[in-house]
Amino acid sequence: MDETILSVLEGNDELSRVVLVHRRGFGANAVVLRRESFSEAIGWFEQSSVEMSPDQVGQLKQALGTVPMSKVKPPRTSFGRRYESGSYAMSISLATQNAG
Template structure:
């Protein structure tokens, strides 16, 4: 078990009432990271984590910059053909972990 503290920054609703995304600031000693968790709800268990991603400070800064660029753009209506098409799957490279001594 990893000791530390966590501050919930946001809970974003999902596609149904039993799915949500949690954004949390996790403090583990001198280290801190932003964690995004996909959670599901079960009557028997309550809320539980399906998947999680931990973002470094640099990644959070890059995400903020990216979202700032997106929010600054003018929204244009999508053509009906785009709305009805299948979503694209984006492949991301596997994370490279730095060796520690």
């Protein structure tokens, strides 16, 4: 597993931050958003994370307005639930990605 830090975003205070990571390995690519905190005893440590597939990153870019709609694969629905917002559509997955 190989990780590259793409960016570090400031947190609400000097003891927190969000780290944007590109993770590669075992035939898969993902972007990970990690919420980290700082402790004098151990340094920076992960509080929580969200792993996004390349398709999800494309959908996020489109939702933020950085990529035209035609360049992004349409989101798939999960359990038939689809939420519309203006010209954008988002699927909310009810399945746990990291189960197992």
